[in-house]
Amino acid sequence: MVLRIITLVKQVPDTANIPDNAMKADGTVNRSALPAITNPEDLNALEEALKIKGLITAITLGPPSAIKVLKESLYRGADDAVLVTDAKFAASDTLATSYALTKAIEKIGKFDIILCGRQAIDGDTAQVGPQIAQKLGINQLTGVVEIISADKEHVKVKRIIDGGYEILKSPLPVLITVRGEANEPRGPSVKRAMLYKNITCKCNESYDEAYLHPEIGCSCENIKQWSAEDLKADLKMCGLSGSPTKVKNIENVVLAARNTRMIANTAEDIGALMQELTKEHIIG
Amino acid sequence: MNPKSVLVFIEQNDKEIANVSLELICEARRLANQLKTSVSAAVLGFGLKKKLDVLAHYGSDEIYYVEDKRLEHFTSVPYAKIIAELITKHQPQIVLFGATINGRDLAPRVSAALSCGLTADCTNLQIGDYNFQGKTKENILLQIRPAFGGNIIATIVSPDCSPSMASVREGVMKMSAPDQNRKAKIIEEKCELTASDFPTEVCEVARAAKSVDLKGSKIIVAAGMGVSSKESLDLVKKLATALGAEIGCTRPVVDAGLLPLECQIGQTGSTVRPNLYIACGISGQLQHWTGISESKRIIAINSDPNAPILKVAHYSIVGDLNDVIPKMLKKIMSYE
Numbered sequence: 001m002v003l004r005i006i007t008l009v010k011q012v013p014d015t016a017n018i019p020d021n022a023m024k025a026d027g028t029v030n031r032s033a034l035p036a037i038t039n040p041e042d043l044n045a046l047e048e049a050l051k052i053k054g055l056i057t058a059i060t061l062g063p064p065s066a067i068k069v070l071k072e073s074l075y076r077g078a079d080d081a082v083l084v085t086d087a088k089f090a091a092s093d094t095l096a097t098s099y100a101l102t103k104a105i106e107k108i109g110k111f112d113i114i115l116c117g118r119q120a121i122d123g124d125t126a127q128v129g130p131q132i133a134q135k136l137g138i139n140q141l142t143g144v145v146e147i148i149s150a151d152k153e154h155v156k157v158k159r160i161i162d163g164g165y166e167i168l169k170s171p172l173p174v175l176i177t178v179r180g181e182a183n184e185p186r187g188p189s190v191k192r193a194m195l196y197k198n199i200t201c202k203c204n205e206s207y208d209e210a211y212l213h214p215e216i217g218c219s220c221e222n223i224k225q226w227s228a229e230d231l232k233a234d235l236k237m238c239g240l241s242g243s244p245t246k247v248k249n250i251e252n253v254v255l256a257a258r259n260t261r262m263i264a265n266t267a268e269d270i271g272a273l274m275q276e277l278t279k280e281h282i283i284g
Numbered sequence: 285m286n287p288k289s290v291l292v293f294i295e296q297n298d299k300e301i302a303n304v305s306l307e308l309i310c311e312a313r314r315l316a317n318q319l320k321t322s323v324s325a326a327v328l329g330f331g332l333k334k335k336l337d338v339l340a341h342y343g344s345d346e347i348y349y350v351e352d353k354r355l356e357h358f359t360s361v362p363y364a365k366i367i368a369e370l371i372t373k374h375q376p377q378i379v380l381f382g383a384t385i386n387g388r389d390l391a392p393r394v395s396a397a398l399s400c401g402l403t404a405d406c407t408n409l410q411i412g413d414y415n416f417q418g419k420t421k422e423n424i425l426l427q428i429r430p431a432f433g434g435n436i437i438a439t440i441v442s443p444d445c446s447p448s449m450a451s452v453r454e455g456v457m458k459m460s461a462p463d464q465n466r467k468a469k470i471i472e473e474k475c476e477l478t479a480s481d482f483p484t485e486v487c488e489v490a491r492a493a494k495s496v497d498l499k500g501s502k503i504i505v506a507a508g509m510g511v512s513s514k515e516s517l518d519l520v521k522k523l524a525t526a527l528g529a530e531i532g533c534t535r536p537v538v539d540a541g542l543l544p545l546e547c548q549i550g551q552t553g554s555t556v557r558p559n560l561y562i563a564c565g566i567s568g569q570l571q572h573w574t575g576i577s578e579s580k581r582i583i584a585i586n587s588d589p590n591a592p593i594l595k596v597a598h599y600s601i602v603g604d605l606n607d608v609i610p611k612m613l614k615k616i617m618s619y620e
Binding site: 127167171243248249250260 | 297395436552607612
């Protein structure tokens with residue numbers, strides 16, 4: 001029996017590599033100028049999925065441009081891809097996001113393992129994975145660095161905890177969030193990139209299991225595009241109205257300047273500073 | 285007692301109550317005083333009864349204690365189920381979680397079970413009003429955290445759901461002095477869980493004592509991405525050794541695999557308040573700054589004269605750390 005695996009991917013601004021032209025004059029970052037990438041730990045999750053050798057469906061929730069991260073997943077070895085996109089999902093907080101993704105997973109129906117990155121680099125909340133697990137009523141294993149074994153009934157994983165690690169065993173289905181230390185994700189395959197370079201989305205494409213039978217020889221022909229209506233989503237649970245958290249206000253932060261003493265990079269000035277701090281019993 | 289309390293989830297590992305939980309009791313006390321309500325604590329575990337007094341000393345009024353052998357070690361499903369049930373039963377208005385690895389596993393699951401808002405890694409909590417569409421919600425929890433790469437600070441509210449939930453990292457909230465005579469009411473709650481509520485089997489737990497004590501150290505020498513080579517990292521370590529200091533670093537340094545996670549300082553790492561913080565090749569992003577801003581003295585060394593940290597440190601040295609640190613070492617060594 002082949003395991004059915006769902007990987008969740010998120011398109012994020014590359015906050016780790018901020019190019020000079022993305023810095024505004026006031027020293028803040030122009031987010032729209034940042035390159036959009038697949039959230040790094042989501043690639044680690046996909047790599048774990050590929051190592052298990054199941055049949056992998058990648059799902060993302062985002063604007064139509066998020067098709068890019070699904071293509072990235074297909075290039076690396078995902079078997080199928082679903083784009084959940086609808087203006088009604090805009091401005092979702094983590095709970096509304098987990099609702100939309102849960103509805104998409106329920107539409108797919110059968111799955112054994114859901115894999116996603118531990119957290120996304122733009123929000124660092126690590127909330128959407130556990131929220132989906134709760135909504136689906138399944139177990140969760142978070143912050144996993146190694147999938148020790150996976151068979152048709154159980155997974156055994158190594159999970160990082162404060163001050164060490166633990167080895168956990170869980171029955172399927174289960175949701176697993178993966179840490180960056182887990183692996184070095186493979187790059188895109190040239191052959192697959194050629195195959196899926198021009199793949200397009202098809203609206204309300206129903207989920208069929210043809211791809212689950214590779215012996216028939218069919219590959220993913222379209223990226224399935226699902227709207228809120230396709231998912232029969234309750235609009236009260238979507239987007240802003242489905243988000244219990246609201247942003248009260250946002251402040252651009254300019255660090256309050258101190259009366260900073262500039263110390264010249266000379267042996268005398270640095271030596272004098274060290275001596276001063278010693279006298280004040282700050283050091284020594 | 286009071287249905288609108290401020291509730292703290294108490295994390296315990298190997299029968300020891302986590303420091304972050306005590307810090308949050310102190311913070312909950314401050315919030316509860318403002319709201320004129322009580323502080324409650326939720327403890328899950330086994331054989332902890334004798335350990336509960338400390339929660340009263342720091343400010344708890346009520347302690348909900350759920351004892352079961354199967355809850356001795358944290359696992360997601362039963363913990364989330366019990367906490368969600370306790371919240372439904374006792375109706376606190378605010379719930380706080382330590383943003384530890386297990387706290388960040390548990391809190392979102394509880395938030396989904398109750399359809400409540402949750403804000404991760406808050407660096408500040410306040411009570412205030414929220415005006416929206418002509419209506420005002422009074423005295424709700426303002427959940428404050430840096431966002432979007434640390435360039436902005438966002439105030440988040442959950443106006444239409446109860447409770448408001450937030451997680452906070454260890455070290456962010458200050459401890460107040462304990463009162464050994466303070467007492468709390470211990471309310472033992474039954475654990476009504478079946479075997480199917482325990483899907484996770486814990487096969488092995490390996491936990492080592494902390495090898496890095498950033499919170500307790502008087503001097504910290506910290507490396508940022510300006511410390512790019514092994515040679516300059518060695519230099520930073522040498523300075524730390526000479527000063528009897530601990531080594532800290534920014535998140536990119538951990539991400540690059542140069543130093544372990546336990547060295548990370550900032551919003552997603554430790555918050556520190558040493559007497560002296562020496563920032564080597566650290567630009568001073570807000571996410572890092574929130575973790576060090578209460579240091580008594582900060583020396584910043586950076587080769588980029590425009591690095592933000594140079595404007596906010598107490599002493600700033602524009603220069604290559606490979607050139608600056610040897611001058612510091614030379615002076616320190618001359619004392620010996």
